[in-house]
Amino acid sequence: MSNKGARNLFIVGSLFFFAIFLALSFDTIGKLDKRAPEITEDVNAGKMVWHKYDCIGCHTIFGTGSYFAPDMTKVSERRPKEYLKQFMMDPKSVKPNAAMPKLGISSEEADHLIAFFDWISKVDTNGWPPKPILATAAGVNSRELSAGQKVYQSLGCSNCHTISGIGGTAGPELTHVGNKRDRAWLIGHFKNPDDYVPHSAMPKVKAPDADIEQLAEYMLTLK
Amino acid sequence: MTIKHESQKIAQNFYTFAVILFLVQIVVGIIAALQFIWPDFFILNFNTIKTLHINALIVWLLTGLMGATYYVIPEESETELWSVPLARLQFWATVVAITAVVLGYIWAGLNPQANKLVFGTLMLNEGRKYIEAPRWADNLIVISVLLFLFNCFMTVLKTKKWTGIQGVLLGGLTFLALMYIPGMFYTKSMVKDQFWWWWVVHLWVEGAWEIIAGALLAFMLMKVIGAKREVLEKWMYIEVGLVMFTGILGTGHHYYWIGTPAYWLWIGGIFSSLEPIPLLVMVWDAFRTTREARAVTNKAGLYYTVAHAIFNFVGAGLWGVIHTLPQVNRWTHGTQITTAHGHLAFYGAYVLLVMSMIYVTLPAIRGVKEFDPSRAFQAFWWMTISMIFIVLTTTGAGMVQTYMERLMGLDYVTVKASYNLWFWIVRAIFGVGFLIGVLIFVVDYFKLGKEPVRVIKAAPERA
Structure with a gap:
C-alpha cells in the first residue's frame, strides 16, 4: 500500500465510522426518554x-x-x-x-x-446493577428458610442490616442481636422504632402482626 | 542537538508548566490515597482532592502536548512559528485561567454553598467528573485552544509543506477541540448527561489523543533513530486509522448500563475488543524501527519512546480489554478495576508520551550536544515499578470488590473499609515511590543541559 493510499484509507474510514456513530447516536437520543420516567x-x-x-x-x-x-x-x-x-x-x-x-x-x-x-x-439500565448471586439464592444446600427469615428477606431488611457478613451497613449489625434484645423490645421496636431509639432513622415495619412476631422469633435465634 | 528555528523554544514554557502540574497531581494523588484509609485525613474532602488530581493530569498532559506541537510544527514546516507573541499570550492566558479554575475548586471544596447557580450554570465546579471546569472557564479554554490551532495552521500555510506527521497531529488536535463541545451544555436527563459526557471522555482518550500519540510516535522515532519518514508515516496512517475504526464505535462500551438501548452491548463489545490492535501495531512499529538503530545519541529519548509504546498497549489496551465485554463488565462495572485501568492507561499512553517528547526535544531546545541520561533512567524505574504496584493493588481490590460486593452481596462500605484496607495501604506506599520518581524527573528537567557533562575518565591502570 502506498502512503497516499494509507492516508486516504485513514480519512475515508474514519469518516465512515463516525457517520455510523452519528446515526446510532441519533437513534439512541430519540429512544432515551421512553426508557426513563418523566423528568419533573x-x-x-x-x-x-x-x-x-x-x-x-x-x-x-x-x-x-x-x-x-x-x-x-x-x-x-x-x-x-x-x-x-x-x-x-x-x-x-x-x-x-x-x-x-x-x-x-x-x-x-x-x-x-x-x-x-x-x-x-427507574431508568432502564439493561439490568444493571445485577442482583448478587449468593445473597439472592434462597435455600442454599436445600436448607429451608424459616418463616422469620422469609419475612426478613421480603421486607428487604438486609439492605441496611448485616447478618453474618451479608447485608448493608446503614443500620446496626444483627448477627448477635438475640443476645441483646428480648421479644417485647423487638416487637415494640418494629412497630415504632422512635419509642425505643430516639431519632432513629429506621422506618416503622409495616407488616401484619403475625409477620412481625415471626421476625422477632428469627431475631431471637441470632446469638 | 540544536533547534532549527528559534521559535521552537516556546515549547519550553509549556513543558515547565506541565512539569510543575505533574508534581502537584502526584502530591494530591497521595492525599487521595491516604483518604481511602482515613477519609477525614485532610482539610479538603476526597471529592475536591480527586478533582484536583484528575484535572491537573488532563491540563498538564494538554499543555505538554501543546508545547510538543509548537516544537513539531516549525520543524516539519521548515519555517518559524507564525506568531511567537500570540503563542506566548496563549500560554499566559492558559496559566491564568487554570489557576483561577483551581482556586475555584478549592473554594467550592471549603464552602460548597459558594458554588452558586448563576444563569443556569454553577460558578465554581460543575460537578461532572473530568469536565468540572465551570462554563466561563470552558469558554476561555476554547478561546485558548482556537488561538493555538490558528497559530499552528497559519505556520503550516506559510510553506504549505503538509507532511503526514503534522497533518495527522493537527487533525488529532482539531478533533480534540471539537470533542470538547459535547460537554459544554446542560441536559435535564442524567442519561443524556452521561451520553454526551462519554463523547468528550472516550473520544478524547481513545480517539483524538491516540491520534496525536501516533503522530508524535512517528516524529520521535524519526528524530531519535533517524528512521525513514516514508515508512514511519505509512505505519502511522495504519495505526491511527485502526484507532478510529475500532475506537469510535468502541464508545459503545460506555453505553451498556447508563440507560441507553441494548444494541450498544453488541456494538461496544465487538469494537472495543478490537481497540488494543492499533496499540499493538505501535509496539511492533517501535521495535521494528529501533532494531535499525545504529548510534543513538539521545538514549533517554529512545528509552521513553519505546516504553510509551509498550505501556500504551498494556495500560490502555490489555487492562481495558479484560473488562470490556458486557458479560464481564456487568459484574466489574464501577469497581476498582476501572481505577486500575485508568491509572495504567493514562501513565502508559500519555504521561510517558509527554515525557518522551520532553526528552526528545528539550536537549535541542537547550542546545545540549550530549547529556547524562542516568537521572532519566532512575526516574523511569521509580515511576514504572511504583505504577505497576499501584495498578496491581487496585486490580486486586477490584477483584475482591467484584466478588464480595457484586457476587456475594456484601455492603460496599464493608468491602472498602475492611477487606480492601490492606490494598489501600500498599497503594499509598507505592504512591510515595511514584512521587520519588517524579521528583527525580523534575530535578532532571530543570538541570538538563545546565550542568557540565560528567567526563568518565578511564580507570587508572593497575600497577
Whole structure:
C-alpha cells in the first residue's frame, strides 16, 4: 500500500465510522426518554444539587464516577427515604462512623435529591446493577428458610442490616442481636422504632402482626 | 542537538508548566490515597482532592502536548512559528485561567454553598467528573485552544509543506477541540448527561489523543533513530486509522448500563475488543524501527519512546480489554478495576508520551550536544515499578470488590473499609515511590543541559 493510499484509507474510514456513530447516536437520543420516567421540576432540581455538591467526586451513578463511595443508581430502592434524608443532611447523626462529611445540604435540597434518585432508580439500565448471586439464592444446600427469615428477606431488611457478613451497613449489625434484645423490645421496636431509639432513622415495619412476631422469633435465634 | 528555528523554544514554557502540574497531581494523588484509609485525613474532602488530581493530569498532559506541537510544527514546516507573541499570550492566558479554575475548586471544596447557580450554570465546579471546569472557564479554554490551532495552521500555510506527521497531529488536535463541545451544555436527563459526557471522555482518550500519540510516535522515532519518514508515516496512517475504526464505535462500551438501548452491548463489545490492535501495531512499529538503530545519541529519548509504546498497549489496551465485554463488565462495572485501568492507561499512553517528547526535544531546545541520561533512567524505574504496584493493588481490590460486593452481596462500605484496607495501604506506599520518581524527573528537567557533562575518565591502570 502506498502512503497516499494509507492516508486516504485513514480519512475515508474514519469518516465512515463516525457517520455510523452519528446515526446510532441519533437513534439512541430519540429512544432515551421512553426508557426513563418523566423528568419533573423536582428531579431536575435534584440533579442540580447532585452537581452543586460534586457528589460524583466520591460516589458513582450508573456505575460512573469516583469509586470512593457507594453507587447511587438504586439507592432510593435500597434505603428508606427517612433514612436517606437524615443521612444526607448530617451523615454522622445517623451512622456515627460514616465517612461522608456534613456538606450543608438543606432539607429542601435533600427532598430534591431523593426525587432525583427515585428517577434514576427507574431508568432502564439493561439490568444493571445485577442482583448478587449468593445473597439472592434462597435455600442454599436445600436448607429451608424459616418463616422469620422469609419475612426478613421480603421486607428487604438486609439492605441496611448485616447478618453474618451479608447485608448493608446503614443500620446496626444483627448477627448477635438475640443476645441483646428480648421479644417485647423487638416487637415494640418494629412497630415504632422512635419509642425505643430516639431519632432513629429506621422506618416503622409495616407488616401484619403475625409477620412481625415471626421476625422477632428469627431475631431471637441470632446469638 | 540544536533547534532549527528559534521559535521552537516556546515549547519550553509549556513543558515547565506541565512539569510543575505533574508534581502537584502526584502530591494530591497521595492525599487521595491516604483518604481511602482515613477519609477525614485532610482539610479538603476526597471529592475536591480527586478533582484536583484528575484535572491537573488532563491540563498538564494538554499543555505538554501543546508545547510538543509548537516544537513539531516549525520543524516539519521548515519555517518559524507564525506568531511567537500570540503563542506566548496563549500560554499566559492558559496559566491564568487554570489557576483561577483551581482556586475555584478549592473554594467550592471549603464552602460548597459558594458554588452558586448563576444563569443556569454553577460558578465554581460543575460537578461532572473530568469536565468540572465551570462554563466561563470552558469558554476561555476554547478561546485558548482556537488561538493555538490558528497559530499552528497559519505556520503550516506559510510553506504549505503538509507532511503526514503534522497533518495527522493537527487533525488529532482539531478533533480534540471539537470533542470538547459535547460537554459544554446542560441536559435535564442524567442519561443524556452521561451520553454526551462519554463523547468528550472516550473520544478524547481513545480517539483524538491516540491520534496525536501516533503522530508524535512517528516524529520521535524519526528524530531519535533517524528512521525513514516514508515508512514511519505509512505505519502511522495504519495505526491511527485502526484507532478510529475500532475506537469510535468502541464508545459503545460506555453505553451498556447508563440507560441507553441494548444494541450498544453488541456494538461496544465487538469494537472495543478490537481497540488494543492499533496499540499493538505501535509496539511492533517501535521495535521494528529501533532494531535499525545504529548510534543513538539521545538514549533517554529512545528509552521513553519505546516504553510509551509498550505501556500504551498494556495500560490502555490489555487492562481495558479484560473488562470490556458486557458479560464481564456487568459484574466489574464501577469497581476498582476501572481505577486500575485508568491509572495504567493514562501513565502508559500519555504521561510517558509527554515525557518522551520532553526528552526528545528539550536537549535541542537547550542546545545540549550530549547529556547524562542516568537521572532519566532512575526516574523511569521509580515511576514504572511504583505504577505497576499501584495498578496491581487496585486490580486486586477490584477483584475482591467484584466478588464480595457484586457476587456475594456484601455492603460496599464493608468491602472498602475492611477487606480492601490492606490494598489501600500498599497503594499509598507505592504512591510515595511514584512521587520519588517524579521528583527525580523534575530535578532532571530543570538541570538538563545546565550542568557540565560528567567526563568518565578511564580507570587508572593497575600497577
